[in-house]
Amino acid sequence: MTRPALGWLCFLTALLTVVPACAAAPAGAAEHDLVLRGGTLYRGGFEMAGPGDVAIKGDRIVAVGEVSGRGTREVDVRGHIVAPGFIDLHNHTDEIYRVAGGWPLPGAIHQNRNFLTQGVTTIVTGNCGSGPAAPDAVGAWLDRVDSLPYGTNVAHLVPHGRLRREVMGENQGERADPHPTREELATMKAWLDAGMRAGAFGMATGLGYDPGSYAGTFELVALSRVLRPHGGFYASHTRHEGPDPVRMFASYAEAVTIGEQAGIPAHISHIKLAGRRSHGMTPEVIGLVEAARARGVAVTADQYPYTASSTTLAVLAPAEMREGQSAAPRYCEEGPGRDELRAAIQTALTDYVEPENVTISVYPWRWWWQGRSLADVAESKGMEPVDLAVQIACGRPGAGIYHAQNEDDVRAFMKRPWVATASDGTAMVDFVGRFAHPRLYGTFPRKIRRYALDEGVIDLAFALRSMTELPAKILGLPDRGRLEPGQFADVVVFDPDRLRDVASFERPGRHSEGIEWLLVNGVAAIEDGELTGERAGRGLRNPRRLVEAAP
Ligand SMILES: [Zn+2]
Known part of the structure; x- marks a missing residue:
């Protein structure tokens, strides 16, 4: 309007x-x-x-x-x-x-x-x-x-x-x-x-x-x-x-x-x-x-x-493996770096949040993934959730909701x-x-x-x-936060x-x-x-x- x-x-x-x-x-x-x-x-x-x-x-x-x-x-x-x-x-x-x-x-x-x-x-x-x-x-x-x-x-x-x-x-x-x-x-x-x-x-x-x-x-x-x-x-x-x-x-x-x-x-x-x-x-x-x-x-x-929290999808990777909102390139090329990243994300999906408890919330690059869990999207692609999570971390940024x-x-x-x-x-x-x-x-x-x-x-x-x-x-705001004269x-x-x-969580955008x-x-x-x-x-x-x- x-x-x-x-x-x-x-x-x-x-x-x-x-x-x-x-x-x-x-x-x-x-x-x-x-x-x-x-x-x-x-x-x-x-x-x-x-x-x-x-x-x-x-x-x-x-x-x-x-x-x-x-x-x-x-x-x-x-x-x-x-x-x-x-x-x-x-x-x-x-x-x-x-x-x-x-x-x-x-x-x-x-x-x-x-x-x-x-x-x-x-x-x-x-x-x-x-x-x-x-x-x-x-x-x-x-x-x-x-x-x-x-x-x-x-x-x-x-x-x-x-x-x-x-x-x-x-x-x-x-x-x-x-x-x-x-x-x-x-x-x-x-x-x-x-x-x-x-x-x-x-x-x-x-x-x-x-x-x-x-x-x-x-x-x-x-x-x-x-x-x-x-x-x-x-x-x-x-x-x-x-x-x-x-x-x-x-x-x-x-x-x-x-x-x-x-x-x-x-x-x-x-x-x-x-x-x-x-x-x-x-x-x-x-x-x-x-x-x-x-x-x-x-x-x-x-x-x-x-x-539940909400932040970038790459947070399943430890901070030291990230650059900006994605995994750092040296952890994404095939080889020991990527293996290390995969192992770290696997640990996160066990200790921090299970794949069914991660909702992909903002991912315009694959908009049809939005609102679905990591487990659900992985299953529909015939992938292990950890491999999908690695692929996402190494790709373009997005946001997720973590029920953790x-x-x-x-x-x-x-x-x-x-x-x-x-x-x-x-x-x-x-x-x-x-x-x-x-x-x-x-x-x-x-x-x-x-x-x-x-x-x-x-x-x-x-x-x-x-x-x-x-x-x-x-904040140190003296003149707001109370219902008082002045x-x-x-x-x-x-x-x-x-x-x-x-x-x-099912229908978020409502006032x-x-x-x-x-x-x-x-x-x-x-x-x-x-x-x-x-x-x-x-x-x-x-x-x-x-x-x-x-x-
Ligand atoms: Zn914060």
Whole structure:
């Protein structure tokens, strides 16, 4: 649908559906632009605040509780939950813009539609080491968010992998010494400092990917020290999330060490235990984090509420055998290299994830494989799954979904007060979303619906805190994440009876239901359950960054 057509449809829908819910303001000057009346409030912390009103003027919340002044618009939200807009700490939408370069993108991407329908008002990009990293690219990305404008707010982390690639070049696995020279490290530090001055909130690594996998702990500590004067934090997709429990534990311990050595907060991205040999080790990993917290190291994590992950199809090969998103050529030519690769992938298909539990999700080169398991496609070709996996790893890149975690571990991490909710997703057009991981469409409603409201694994306020106040604190965003006067008016209103994630692994590209109102900087992106087409997001700049003194 074209943008103007969508706009008209939303306008008509708004006329038909919103008017009855809105009482006209009485005669006399209205004090506020909008007052949400009588909702059940979540203001922050571990408890719901009970019924109350929220008044908004311009882009700010101006009153919460009993609001006597009238609004130009008054909306009755009794029976609904009113909370700060959700903050997605782990998002990859910047990669779409980086890869597209100057090419036009669909409106659904600019609108970040699949996140608006989850109640998300802020996303954080630069994760897993990919995204804009060069000195001028960070500021340019935030400026672009402002000028589009974008559907949600965007905060950015300087991606370590991209930084390393731009400074040290491609094919780092072929270097005699994979570590940076003194000059290269100095350049990376200078670029990182420039990115922080441009408004980034920290640095994010992808140590399970080329080229992050070549970085030593000393390099990461040295870079993390650059973040300290800017109040930045270190976020890490760690080297190993399983299946080898020894390497998994060491990887999480490394993240803690880096934060501790650099004197900054450390954040573990999409915390998980992948592969049966690591399953059940939550007490050890939680113990590691909580011991560090007890001695004063700020360690946090984020998590998506699913037992499957999603990443490149080549991850069945160990990081040291990969180059970019495929296996390195020296492991693909017939001979001992390829035998070594085959043996490693066979181990992964035994210890990490079985062939029937790998779904080929994005593979445009053989589009008819999309949505089918590795085992299924191998069988239809009369191949061993391992040989198909080797062929894919040595070919063009694709993405897979890996059902390699266990539900008990997901729940154990979710109950910790230092674990935020995050999607690890990206803005999406629904046509392509049909093959994506459902987390792109359902992360936030799923956590509330399934784990809080239906199963009571955590309570509602605890779930809401994990997607509002906690991620705002991790980022260092003082003026978002709470429902309080003075905060920016990022506000979500949802019906607790109707809220649900609709996207499933069988049918992923479907929008969540039950978000009734969503305000981004005071502007309604969703009104009475319908997207308005408004894009009121802003590029967020780290308020604690050091900026050059004015001349
Ligand atoms: Zn990651």
